[in-house]
Amino acid sequence: MFLELVGTLVAGLAIAGVVMALNRFTGGRLPRWLAPVAAGCGMIGVTIASEYGWYTRTRANLPETMRIVEEVESRALYRPWTYVAPFVGRFAAIDAGSVRTNPSQPGQRLVDLYFFGRWAPVTKLPVLVDCDGHRRASLAGGAEFAADGSVAEADWRRPPPDDPVILATCEA
Known part of the structure; x- marks a missing residue:
């Protein structure tokens, strides 16, 4: 976040410098307000470009095993x-x-979900994903396994049939 702030400020200064150089080459014919307005517009543009480029850059740096x-x-x-062109601000993979997997519970899989x-x-x-029963359970507080390999006291949820976490986990 700090580096983006520094980058935005440097971009504003650079654009203001270009406008001031153009003003000098034109013999002072440009209005005086143009340099700060150009700097402000440039800083807004850099901020917008950073927001829209974050998801693409982050996704490109993920390991091949990560599935969004x-x-x-x-x-x-x-x-x-x-509102015209929303950007991705959060994602899960x-x-x-x-x-x-556990050989005694072949229909269940344990996977790490990243936010x-x-x-x-x-x-x-x-x-914990139950591929056979189409359900999943969050193990945020830890898990205790029974003797047969099942998770004791799992808080199972039944998501819609097209739940991407279950589909991606069961395909893996």
């Missing part, structure tokens, strides 16, 4: 352009390489 299961688009009143946010740290949540 949900994208959350961001719209805000103080950014009116996002599973690590297909972390899928674990990414524009200005938030990455968080990891272990999720």
Whole structure:
């Protein structure tokens, strides 16, 4: 976040410098207000480009085993352009390489679900998926396994049939 702020300020100064140089080459014919207005517009442009490019840059840096299961688009009143073209501000992905199975519970899989946010740290949540029963349970508070390999006291949820977490985990 700090580096983006510095980059935005440097872009504003650079654009103001270009306008001031143009003014000098034209013999002072440009209005005096043009340099600060150009700097402000440039800083807004850099900020917008950074917001729209964050998801693409983050997705490109993910390992090949990560599969994105949900994208959350961001719209805000103080950014009116996002109503025309929203940007992805958060997303969730599973690590297909972390899928674990238990031979005594072949229909169940344990996977790590990661949550990414524009200005938030990455968080990891272990999720138990029952592919046969089409249900899943969050293991945020830890898990206790029974003797047969099942998870004791799991808080099972029945999501819609097209739940991306279950579909991606069961494919892995």
